[in-house]
Amino acid sequence: MKVEILSTELIKPSTPTPPSFRHYSISMVDELSPVMNVPIILYYPAGLHGGISRCMHLKTSLSKVLTRFYPFAGRYMKESYMVDCSDQGAEFVEARVDVGLDDIICQGRNLKAELLNSLVSRPIGAGGEISDPVLAVQVSTFSCGGCAIGVLSSHRIADIATTSTLVMEWAVDAKILLGGDDERCVPVPVSPNWNSASLFPGQKMSGLALGLPRAKENIADHGIVTKKFLFSNSAISKIREKAMLDESDEGLPTRVQSVCGLIGKAIIDIHVANREKPRGFLVIQAVNMRERTDPPIPKHQCGNLYLVSPARSVAGDEGVEFGGLVDLLTRSVKKDVDTCKMLLSGGDGGEFIAQGFNESLKSHTDPGISCVCFFTDWCKFPFYEADFGWGKPVWVSSVNVPLRNSVCLLSDKSGEGIEAWVNLHIDDMPKFEQDSSILEFTS
Structure with a gap:
C-alpha cells in the first residue's frame, strides 16, 4: 500500500x-x-x-x-x-x-x-x-x-x-x-x-516513560507487531461461562474482563514458560473516572480522567489459571471503581491516583516480575456513530503501537463482538496465535 x-x-x-x-x-x-x-x-x-x-x-x-x-x-x-x-x-x-x-x-x-x-x-x-x-x-x-x-x-x-x-x-x-x-x-x-x-491540580510530575520512538520506524527497528483478533458475541458468551469460578457467587464476569483474562493468560504464559525466570506478573487496566465520582465528573469533561488499575500475582507451575485471572482483574477494577466515589471528597484523591501510575512504572524494573500487560477498553465509545453527513463508518481501527504486551479493545461494527488489537514482540506473536484458547475463541 x-x-x-x-x-x-x-x-x-x-x-x-x-x-x-x-x-x-x-x-x-x-x-x-x-x-x-x-x-x-x-x-x-x-x-x-x-x-x-x-x-x-x-x-x-x-x-x-x-x-x-x-x-x-x-x-x-x-x-x-x-x-x-x-x-x-x-x-x-x-x-x-x-x-x-x-x-x-x-x-x-x-x-x-x-x-x-x-x-x-x-x-x-x-x-x-x-x-x-x-x-x-x-x-x-x-x-x-x-x-x-x-x-x-x-x-x-x-x-x-x-x-x-x-x-x-x-x-x-x-x-x-x-x-x-x-x-x-x-x-x-x-x-x-x-x-x-x-x-486534580497539577504537581509538575513526570509521565509514564514508555520509550515510544518519535520517528516513524519499521517493525524491524522496534520489534513489536500488531494483530487484530475478533471475538464474536457467541464466543464471548462461552468465554464468560468458562471464566466463572465454581465458588463464585457474583455471576458471570463482564464481557471485557473475560476477554482481557483470556488474552492476558495467553501473554503471561509465554513469559513464565521459562522456569528460570520469575513467575510474577502485573496486569494494568485503565479505568474511566467519569460519572463514577461523588459528585459525578460529567461525561463530557475533557482531559485525562482515568485511573491505572494494577493487578499483581504469581503464575503457577502450569501457568496462569484462567478463572482466577479473570477474578483478579474483576476485583482490581471493582475496587478502583468503588474508590472513584471518594476521589473528590477528601484530600488524598491525587495520592491514590498517583499510586497506580507509580506501581506501573516500578514494575518494569522489578526483578520479581517477568511480564507486564496493559489493557485499555474502548468498546463503549461511539465511534461507529460518527456521521459527518455521508453515513456512519464501516470500520474503526487502531494501528501498530510499538508498546510490548499492550492490548486495545474495540467494538466491532455490530456492537456485539470485540476486536482486540494485540501488540507483542515479533517472537511472541506466533506463540500467542497458537495458544489453544486464542485458536478456539477467535475468528
Whole structure:
C-alpha cells in the first residue's frame, strides 16, 4: 500500500480563542499520562458524500468545533506544564492511497497493522514537544473513492474519552453545516468542560516513560507487531461461562474482563514458560473516572480522567489459571471503581491516583516480575456513530503501537463482538496465535 501526501495545513478555530482562555493548565492525571499520541481511524465507503468536497467540508467543520475544543488547536509547553492556546492550529493532512478500502478491511487477521500507521500523519511517540500539534488529522482517499479519517490526539491533554467527544462533536458540526431536511434530527452540540486541573491540580510530575520512538520506524527497528483478533458475541458468551469460578457467587464476569483474562493468560504464559525466570506478573487496566465520582465528573469533561488499575500475582507451575485471572482483574477494577466515589471528597484523591501510575512504572524494573500487560477498553465509545453527513463508518481501527504486551479493545461494527488489537514482540506473536484458547475463541 502506497500513501501519497497531497497537502498539509493548520486548521485554526473559526472564532479566535479569548485571551482569558489562552493558558490551559493541565491536571495531575495529564502530567502522569504517557508522552504519546492516541490513534483512532474511521473508514467510510465511496458514494455517500453527495458530491461535496469531503476534505473541504471536514476542514470547515473542524475549524468550527475547535472553538469549543480550543486546547486541541494549541501547543503544549512542557517547561510550564500548560497548553498555549493561541490558535496555532490542528494539523490537517490530505493523502491519496493506491488501493481500495476493501483491500484493507477484507484482510482480517492477515492485515499488516503497520500499514495503517501511514493513515495517520505522525508517529505514535511524537508528542509533548512544542513543535508537535496537539491534534493531527489525516484524510486518506482510497482508489475506490472511500476514505479514512485518521485522528491523533496528544495524551498530554486527552484520553480516548476526550478524543471520542471531540470526534462526535466534529461530526455534529459537520452535519449542521450540511443542513437539509434532517437538520432538526442533528443532536445539539455539547459544551465540553476544560477545568480538570481544578479537580486534580497539577504537581509538575513526570509521565509514564514508555520509550515510544518519535520517528516513524519499521517493525524491524522496534520489534513489536500488531494483530487484530475478533471475538464474536457467541464466543464471548462461552468465554464468560468458562471464566466463572465454581465458588463464585457474583455471576458471570463482564464481557471485557473475560476477554482481557483470556488474552492476558495467553501473554503471561509465554513469559513464565521459562522456569528460570520469575513467575510474577502485573496486569494494568485503565479505568474511566467519569460519572463514577461523588459528585459525578460529567461525561463530557475533557482531559485525562482515568485511573491505572494494577493487578499483581504469581503464575503457577502450569501457568496462569484462567478463572482466577479473570477474578483478579474483576476485583482490581471493582475496587478502583468503588474508590472513584471518594476521589473528590477528601484530600488524598491525587495520592491514590498517583499510586497506580507509580506501581506501573516500578514494575518494569522489578526483578520479581517477568511480564507486564496493559489493557485499555474502548468498546463503549461511539465511534461507529460518527456521521459527518455521508453515513456512519464501516470500520474503526487502531494501528501498530510499538508498546510490548499492550492490548486495545474495540467494538466491532455490530456492537456485539470485540476486536482486540494485540501488540507483542515479533517472537511472541506466533506463540500467542497458537495458544489453544486464542485458536478456539477467535475468528
